[in-house]
Amino acid sequence: GDSVTQMEGPVTLSEEAFLTINCTYTATGYPSLFWYVQYPGEGLQLLLKATKADDKGSNKGFEATYRKETTSFHLEKGSVQVSDSAVYFCALGEGGYQKVTFGTGTKLQVIP
Amino acid sequence: GAVVSQHPSRVICKSGTSVKIECRSLDFQATTMFWYRQFPKQSLMLMATSNEGSKATYEQGVEKDKFLINHASLTLSTLTVTSAHPEDSSFYICSAPPQGKAEAFFGQGTRLTVV
Numbered sequence: 001g002d003s004v005t006q007m008e009g010p011v012t013l014s015e016e017a018f019l020t021i022n023c024t025y026t027a028t029g030y031p032s033l034f035w036y037v038q039y040p041g042e043g044l045q046l047l048l049k050a051t052k053a054d055d056k057g058s059n060k061g062f063e064a065t066y067r068k069e070t071t072s073f074h075l076e077k078g079s080v081q082v083s084d085s086a087v088y089f090c091a092l093g094e095g096g097y098q099k100v101t102f103g104t105g106t107k108l109q110v111i112p
Numbered sequence: 113g114a115v116v117s118q119h120p121s122r123v124i125c126k127s128g129t130s131v132k133i134e135c136r137s138l139d140f141q142a143t144t145m146f147w148y149r150q151f152p153k154q155s156l157m158l159m160a161t162s163n164e165g166s167k168a169t170y171e172q173g174v175e176k177d178k179f180l181i182n183h184a185s186l187t188l189s190t191l192t193v194t195s196a197h198p199e200d201s202s203f204y205i206c207s208a209p210p211q212g213k214a215e216a217f218f219g220q221g222t223r224l225t226v227v
Binding site: 004036038041042043044045089099100101102103104105 | 116118121146148150154155156157158161205207216217218219220221
């Protein structure tokens with residue numbers, strides 16, 4: 001079945017550091033790929049998405065490229081801020097976006 | 113954007129009691145809602161699909177009689193954990209896609225602790 005593997009956290013970075021959170025997936029078809037973010041005390045929010053190979057999703061300075069050849073969707077940001085501290089979930093969806101398969105989540109802590 | 117409200121955010125209950133968790137779509141109607149569960153350091157796992165006006169569809173391995181789902185209106189789905197035990201302690205989260213849209217929106221989640 002479908003599965004998503006992402007790097008374990010927590011990840012602690014200084015403000016303005018470069019961020020990479022690795023994510024790889026296994027799927028039988030051609031899934032859409034997502035990154036969700038959960039800020040403390042809040043629900044999951046869609047951060048960015050990519051629906052086909054070589055698509056790049058971007059939002060709020062975060063980027064991820066759908067790499068079919070390596071089955072990866074790594075999340076990157078050039079300069080993190082304290083406000084980026086949250087838990088980040090990589091996910092995939094097949095047959096539409098409604099039902100998704102999640103990774104374990106990676107907690108990011110950015111310190112001033 | 114669309115808002116999904118989940119209540120309560122945290123609940124502690126005694127073994128053997130039942131706990132109800134509500135999931136509401138505040139500014140849109142949702143004929144379908146999804147319930148997920150997250151074990152510590154594990155993925156969010158889909159438990160069931162809640163369908164307005166009909167029975168929920170449960171994923172393999174999820175006990176229907178243990179996790180009762182009711183989707184009585186287009187804006188409300190409830191998950192009741194019956195006869196709770198410590199192993200039911202977990203993080204439960206719901207999602208709902210607005211009608212006509214592919215993207216689902218998530219509630220804040222409920223941290224259940226059974227003592």
